[in-house]
Amino acid sequence: MQDALVKRLSSPVPRYTSYPTAPHFDESVGPQAYLQGLEALGAANRLSLYAHIPYCDRLCWFCACHTKQTLRYEPVEAYLKGLHAEIAAIGSRVSRDAPVTALHFGGGSPTLLRPDDMVALKRCLDRHFAFSPDAEIAVEMDPNDLDEARHDALAAIGMTRASLGIQDFDPRVQTAINRIQTFEQTRGVAEAARARGVRSVNCDILYGLPHQTMETLAQTVRAVVSLAPDRVALFGYAHVPWMKKHQTMIDEAALPGVVERFAQMAMAAEMLVAAGYEAVGIDHFALPADRLAVAAREGTLRRNFQGYTDDRADALIGLGASAIGQLPQGYFQNMPATGEYLRRVEEEGVAVVRGYALTEEDRARAYVIERVMCDFGFSFADLAARHPAFAPAIRAEARSFAASDRDGLGRIEGDRFILTAAGRPFARTVAAVFDAHLASGRGRHSVAV
Known part of the structure; x- marks a missing residue:
């Protein structure tokens, strides 16, 4: 089993x-x-x-x-x-x-x-x-x-x-x-x-x-x-x-x-x-x-x-080359190739080549995913206080997952969505439930365990 x-x-x-x-x-x-x-x-x-x-x-x-x-x-x-x-x-x-x-x-x-x-x-x-x-x-x-x-x-x-x-x-x-x-x-x-x-x-x-x-x-x-x-x-x-x-x-x-x-x-x-x-x-x-x-x-x-x-x-x-930073506005990554990194720094002073500007929904989902990865769960009240516009939709996703979860990975306990002891080793998989971008298919990832 x-x-x-x-x-x-x-x-x-x-x-x-x-x-x-x-x-x-x-x-x-x-x-x-x-x-x-x-x-x-x-x-x-x-x-x-x-x-x-x-x-x-x-x-x-x-x-x-x-x-x-x-x-x-x-x-x-x-x-x-x-x-x-x-x-x-x-x-x-x-x-x-x-x-x-x-x-x-x-x-x-x-x-x-x-x-x-x-x-x-x-x-x-x-x-x-x-x-x-x-x-x-x-x-x-x-x-x-x-x-x-x-x-x-x-x-x-x-x-x-x-x-x-x-x-x-x-x-x-x-x-x-x-x-x-x-x-x-x-x-x-x-x-x-x-x-x-x-x-x-x-x-x-x-x-x-x-x-x-x-x-x-x-x-x-x-x-x-x-x-x-x-x-x-x-x-x-x-x-x-x-x-x-x-x-x-x-x-x-x-x-x-x-x-x-x-x-x-x-x-x-x-x-x-x-x-x-x-x-x-x-x-x-x-x-x-x-x-x-x-x-x-x-x-x-x-x-x-x-x-x-x-x-x-x-x-x-x-x-440095390939380094990623995070500012309140979003993420920024430097040129990975060292030669091109050096050229950009010499000519422009900075070497950022790509990034991502965070939306309010991104911030709400980032909060939930980080708490799942760090605390193995999150509080609906905390989510609502921080991100009131997106809390109802995410709360519904958590309740839907808990209701349909035949593997016993997560459940609702009062105000919280929590991972069970059986679910904790699969926290990456549970966190993916709240990832609105994953379905776009960008990128290939390593196995979850």
């Missing part, structure tokens, strides 16, 4: 790190709208920054990020020059009365930057934006890149959260995804970060990888728990070779099916909870005192392009 349910509900749906999702962005929203949105930001707005480094010194075959492999540093140097220029141009449009409360370096591999370049990039950001004294500074880290000088540079930029990509420690799985990384390397990176004062370490694990079994995944989870990370992200491998051609290097015959993927996910989640972590949303786990766990308990958990977050900023500025 459970296997049949998993098979039926594993149809591809968005991950809902935004609503509407990126396939619905288009060129009708471009640089002019972006600049107007930046200039409207002020003291009432808290800002979050995302800086994208689209380079790796090796290409992991599982990766679905916008990145490219380079064995030469010259392209990275040229890119950083353009990134500095974009930061200056964007910073000149944003009021310094708007404080930056969070900064996330993503990639690619931000830790492939030379130590001096890491420090110079943060100094550039400091010159052009006003950082709050307690701003969170998170860095995605590849343990293969790290040495003492880079650890010192990360400390110099004020890193407060180290995000360690692990995926799996099994040698056969690592070979199959071209991600060779020992447990000892990873432990050394976590220890070096903590020795320099980093207060939060999180680790990423993937399930659904080629040659991955229940036992190999269990061994990885046990190894990760031994590192005592503050947070663990447990992601399902998204096999999207039509988007990322290097994923064709992965033998599809070695991938577990959806039923086995679901079993892997459930087992790993159970192990993490047994180890003292609290489940946060559909794929994160955090120690009880961690800010993410606190946000989940207090109902203030958010979701953005980096996944689950306790970041309460109301504007996210994306910097």
Whole structure:
């Protein structure tokens, strides 16, 4: 019975790190709208920054990020020059009365930057934006890149959260995804970060990888728990070779099916909870005192392009090739191709090429989808207070779903629509019920479990 349910509900749906999702962005929203949105930001707005480094010194075959492999540093140097220029141009449009409360370096591999370049990039950001004294500074880290000088540079930029990509420690799985990384390397990176004062370490694990079994995944989870990370992200491998051609290097015959993927996910989640972590949303786990766990308990958990977050900023500025930002008016994405990104920054100062202007209905549905993904439900009264014009229609959709739901995924309890314990693993599928754009057929997505 459970296997049949998993098979039926594993149809591809968005991950809902935004609503509407990126396939619905288009060129009708471009640089002019972006600049107007930046200039409207002020003291009432808290800002979050995302800086994208689209380079790796090796290409992991599982990766679905916008990145490219380079064995030469010259392209990275040229890119950083353009990134500095974009930061200056964007910073000149944003009021310094708007404080930056969070900064996330993503990639690619931000830790492939030379130590001096890491420090110079943060100094550039400091010159052009006003950082709050307690701003969170998170860095995605590849343990293969790290040495003492880079650890010192990360400390110099004020890193407060180290995000360690692990995926799996099994040698056969690592070979199959071209991600060779020992447990000892990873432990050394976590220890070096903590020795320099980093207060939060999180680790990423993937399930659904080629040659991955229940036992190999269990061994990885046990190894990760031994590192005592503050947070663990447990992601399902998204096999999207039509988007990322290097994923064709992965033998599809070695991938577990959806039923086995679901079993892997459930087992790993159970192990993490047994180890003292609290489940946060559909794929994160955090120690009880961690800010993410606190946000989940207090109902203030958010979701953005980096996944689950306790970041309460109301504007996210994306910097770098392919970076996506969200301003009160809508979403904006930079040119993904690095060469064209650099040309646009040099000629225009900004590199936005597409976006989406939010309607009031979009805002109402975005609220509902975010609450389903974060809280596994939403209040009709809260929806009506925030979005009175669209609350009746969405409430009717929720009631219709609950009445026709033969799988027991969701129900109405008083003023709330809630997902049941059986429905929580399928939150993406339930969230899709409230997605008015999904039927347009734009974009292909990864499986739901």
